[in-house]
Amino acid sequence: MKLKEISEVIIRKATKSDAKSLIDYLDIIGGESDFLTFGPGQFGRSVEQEEEFIQSVLTKENALFIVAEVEGKLVGNLNFSGGPRQRNAHVGEFGVSVLRECWGNGIxxxxxxxxxxxxxxxxxxxxxxxxxxSDNTRGICLYKKLGFKEEGIAKRDFLIHDRFYDSIIMGLPID
Structure with a gap:
């Protein structure tokens, strides 16, 4: 798929009713990329647990869970969680993913x-x-394009098929 072929991408907050679609989506993407923190069959939540997770995000002022849809199909998601205490509630980390068939469309x-x-x-x-x-060059280029700066390296952060990979830590000040 190319962006010009996609009629419309809808970005919206996740709801509890998305839980089953999200589990199905996460099972697919776990096998599409080694750049995620989980592989095929490793996500490890039931539909009920995903519903509870979504509900917990909805109750926090410093958390966000959004999905991307194309023609009613879930094709991407982003989850952001801020710190749990007053001293770090202002900062958080996110993860983002997109179905491989939709890569390169700006989702x-x-x-x-x-x-x-x-x-x-x-x-x-x-x-x-x-x-x-550190070897996810497409991701790094996107993050830099959006203003994120490299702040450090976490050595041996991923272990995939008995091989270690480093991670680059990046940040974007909001104010």
């Missing part, structure tokens, strides 16, 4: 732009962090 970028706008409007979030595998 991940739209999800992150939504997060940045939401953070600015929140009055709470002052910094967004992420970790990206």
């Amino acid at each position: 991940g970028e739209k999800l992150i732009q939504y997060l940045i706008a939401w953070s600015k409007d929140s009055g709470i979030i002052r910094k967004i962090n992420l970790r990206v595998r």
